[in-house]
Amino acid sequence: MTCIRCHKKPALSDQRRAMLSRDVGCDVPGDLCYQCIVEDPAYHHAIISWAVRKREETIQTLRNAIARPLEAIDRWVDSLRG
Numbered sequence: 001m002t003c004i005r006c007h008k009k010p011a012l013s014d015q016r017r018a019m020l021s022r023d024v025g026c027d028v029p030g031d032l033c034y035q036c037i038v039e040d041p042a043y044h045h046a047i048i049s050w051a052v053r054k055r056e057e058t059i060q061t062l063r064n065a066i067a068r069p070l071e072a073i074d075r076w077v078d079s080l081r082g
């Protein structure tokens with residue numbers, strides 16, 4: 001299905017919509033593409049806040065891995081063991 005707003009990009013799949021709704025903490029529409037959802041004032045703040053949090057988590061994870069590489073390697077090996 002194509003986005004009902006821009007008529008160019010594919011709308012989010014049900015799975016992607018559910019994941020994004022969970023991540024940002026509010027229900028996002030299923031008939032829009034990601035770009036149109038981000039640009040919609042109703043969802044813009046929630047999505048940008050989530051993106052900033054996610055970026056800070058990633059940076060912290062990288063900092064921890066650089067500061068304590070052996071622990072990071074141990075966690076990675078543990079993750080492979082499932």
Ligand SMILES: [Zn+2]
Binds near residue numbers: 005
């Ligand atoms: Zn769109």
